[in-house]
Amino acid sequence: MTDTVSSPIKASKNRTAGLTMNRLFSTEGTHPYDLVKWERRDVVQNNWKTGEVVFEQKNVEFPDFWSVNASTIVTTKYFRGAVGHENREWSLKQVIDRVVNKYTEAGLIGGYFATEKDGEIFRMELTHMLMHQMFSFNSPVWFNVGTSAPQQVSACFILSVDDSIRVQF
Numbered sequence: 001m002t003d004t005v006s007s008p009i010k011a012s013k014n015r016t017a018g019l020t021m022n023r024l025f026s027t028e029g030t031h032p033y034d035l036v037k038w039e040r041r042d043v044v045q046n047n048w049k050t051g052e053v054v055f056e057q058k059n060v061e062f063p064d065f066w067s068v069n070a071s072t073i074v075t076t077k078y079f080r081g082a083v084g085h086e087n088r089e090w091s092l093k094q095v096i097d098r099v100v101n102k103y104t105e106a107g108l109i110g111g112y113f114a115t116e117k118d119g120e121i122f123r124m125e126l127t128h129m130l131m132h133q134m135f136s137f138n139s140p141v142w143f144n145v146g147t148s149a150p151q152q153v154s155a156c157f158i159l160s161v162d163d164s165i166r167v168q169f
């Protein structure tokens with residue numbers, strides 16, 4: 001079974017309705033990560049003019065069907081934490097879980113799902129779709145969602161009516 005980053009979140013008790021979710025891509029009792037082959041790669045990015053190494057992270061984890069270009073972009077742009085430090089993300093699983101778990105948590109707390117099971121189905125379906133590159137969020141989502149210190153503040157904050165800053169993810 002795949003270990004994922006998650007927190008025990010309970011759905012809001014103060015709701016009258018919510019979304020019911022049906023599985024299209026995931027199977028109950030099986031995590032989408034367990035259905036693909038994962039491999040470790042070294043991501044190295046060179047300056048195209050000089051050949052100088054401008055970025056390097058060894059032993060990152062991606063599905064074997066992801067292109068070198070896709071894994072390089074995700075590793076260099078969307079992995080959070082400083083390269084070489086323990087808190088640095090090193091697997092696509094961590095990046096997807098960071099975003100998917102935050103959206104699922106917000107949906108459960110906000111009462112957007114009819115049941116906690118619907119929230120779990122949402123989590124598994126979204127994980128499958130992102131892992132298989134069926135769609136992707138735009139960069140500010142990957143930069144900011146699920147991080148304790150957003151990287152692009154202007155992309156994830158909005159001004160409220162009274163001009164105070166409110167978090168919007």
